[in-house]
Amino acid sequence: MTVYAIITFHTTHFSLKAKKVLEKSGMQFETIPVPRKFSADCGFCCKVLWEAKEEVEKILDEHNVQIDSIYRWKIDEDREKKKKFTFV
């Protein structure tokens, strides 16, 4: 089980800026589409380890990147990888 913080933004511009800022900072993160369960809106979010949440918030705040919401996402990644799928 891994716990992630899913950080969403008000606009795509903020999410792209967040990506740039976090890349420079050397933090571990992923920019992914906001998972359906958190929001039906089309947009990118930052996925970081829950432990890194505060540091990431600080960096984003320093660079005036406005955060919309932060969600806690607990996920069993090994199980996810083994999930069944069909070829289409």
Added chain:
Amino acid sequence: MCMKVDVRGLPCPQPVIKTKEALENAKGEPLLVIASNEESTENIKRFLNYSGVQIDKIEEENGEFYIYTKEYSLTPDKDLEPQASICPPPQTRTGTTIFINKDRLGHGSDELGKTLINAFIATIKDLSVQPRTICFMNTGVKLTIEGAETQPYLRELEEKGIELLVCGTCLGYFNLKEKLGAGKISNMYDISETMLKSSKVITI
């Protein structure tokens, strides 16, 4: 007098089924079966032999086959069920292929385009439906190299059994052959054949 049965263009096993129906209806009268290919003709011949119906002659004209039978009497207890196994299995399709020919998605903003392609690949790996193959060409190959944001996602797809074909010429052009981090080096033959054999190709 003979009864005509036209089975031209019918898919297997229809030609044999139609012939069987005609045999039963013609009640011993000779048949003329017209088929449009050799496979059907062979299957019909085999079926007629099995049914105890003698073939008078077979004529070929413009790629069409005219099968004439002699008069016959059907053995009433003979099971005339044509065998389904005479048909070759339907040509297997390789499913969906995604063709990625650049390292971004869409036109307009490169920054947005790069984030979108990363998001696209990160998303498909989690879906319950998967393509059979993903082909990479031109700057699309950059998505497969070590250090690329998409590389871990592509590795995951590969582990699931999705085939990743990466254009070797393109890797060579960008001097990235040594850095391939997901998929296998492929060529124009494999990539174009894969696309042609797929039931659906989605170009990104």
